[in-house]
Amino acid sequence: MSVPASASGVAAPAHATAPAPSPAPRNVPALLVKLLAEDFTGAVEVSGSPGGTIHLRLGLVIAVDTPNAPSVETLLIRSGRIDEAGWAAAVTQRATAGEAADVDLNAVLTGRGLIGHGELEAVCIAAVYDAAFAMALSPAEGWTVHEAAVPPELVTCPGESPRTLAEETTRRINALTQAWGAPxxxxxxxxxxxxxxxxxxxxxxxxxxxxxxxxxxxxxxxxxxxxxxxxxxxxxxxxxxxxxxxVEWEAPRTAALPITARVTTPAEVQVGGTHILPRRTRRDRHGENGAGSETTEGKDSS
Structure with a gap:
């Protein structure tokens, strides 16, 4: 029986062993590092309380959506950087442009002079880091990877490294825990x-x-x-x-636990770990001088 040979002329084993599959990521940061190595473009939907969605382009994080943190739109409008009327006009212009490749919300906002390009980029980056921190405050219950996912219109470009994002999130959690002194x-x-x-x-x-x-x-x-x-x-x-x-606040009130144990009265006696009641007494109506006297049942008369 002939043995197959490699191109270099060295005999190869008759039964080559397939490479072992790489271990599954143990958490979301490890998953993002894996997707970075794969130049993945899409989204990771993280389930939890409340969870969120991490958008990636070529493995870099371009946006993070979570109910736990304000979006870029909220940061721009509620902070007063852009007024509501200007934002509405920009959104309308963007919708009218349709699928034009050179017209996105970023270009409309800066083109109308509502905000500078550098400031808008800074807000988008800040939103990514803040949302990542807010999501990390509660444990992830799982995740789903979506290749065909539509990202938000306002994203950071080119994106943030997952390693840098994880390191900054850890730094923020440690700093706040130390400052607060409690979970x-x-x-x-x-x-x-x-x-x-x-x-x-x-x-x-x-x-x-x-x-x-x-x-x-x-x-x-x-x-x-x-x-x-x-x-x-x-x-x-x-x-x-x-x-x-x-600042001050009221500590959350804890509900009183129902009493389910038997209530022990002071008159009860504990013998050998068992509660017993005191022995009954009976009154003798014909004692000396006609006065009633008490005797205890079971009392040793000797």
Whole structure:
């Protein structure tokens, strides 16, 4: 029986072993690194509470959508960078242009003078990092990769490296955890309000705005959407305001547990781990001098 030979003339094994498949990514950052190596273009839908969608172009992250963080549109309008009328006019112009290759929302916004190209790019990049941080506050339950996914119109170009994005997200989580001194789930859910006596004049403009927006009903996420800022800056400001005792809030009330154990009365006696009632007594109506006397049943008379 002949043995197949390789092109170099060296005998090859009769039964070549197929290469072992690469292990499945253990988490979302590892998945993004894998997709970067594959120059993947599409989206990763992450399930969780609330989860989100990560858009990629040639493996680079160009946008992140999640209900936990403001979108680029919200950041632009709520912050006052672009007024609502100007935004509506730009969207209408973009829709009228149809599928024209040289007309996108980015070009319309800058072409109308509503915002500079550099500032718009900075907002898009900030939105990517903030949304990634907001998604990392809750664990991912799984993911689905979509090759044919339509990205948002306002994206960063060319995109952000998944490794850099993961490193910055970790840095932000560690910094906030250290500043807050407790799990970030507590900070993310807190509904604070200004302290009774404060001097807001000593604060920066941004922290004054956060302090005024903290009305006892808004979470840091709500404040971010209300002001048109990132969730991370809002949480960071609240942590620093607390350190200066400028905000306060009520701790969540814990419901009282139902009492299911048998209530022990002081008169009960515990013998050998068993609760017993005291022995009954009977009154002798014919004691000495006609006075009643008490005797205890079962008492040793000796």
């Amino acid at each position: 970030l789930a507590e900070l993310a859910a807190v509904r604070c309000r200004p302290a009774a006596r404060i001097d807001p004049g000593a604060l920066s403009t941004r922290r004054q705005a956060v302090l005024l927006a903290a009305n006892g009903r808004r979470t840091p996420r709500d404040i971010a959407f209300f002001l048109g800022c990132g969730v991370f800056p809002a949480m960071q400001d609240i942590a620093r305001l607390r350190a200066r005792r400028l």
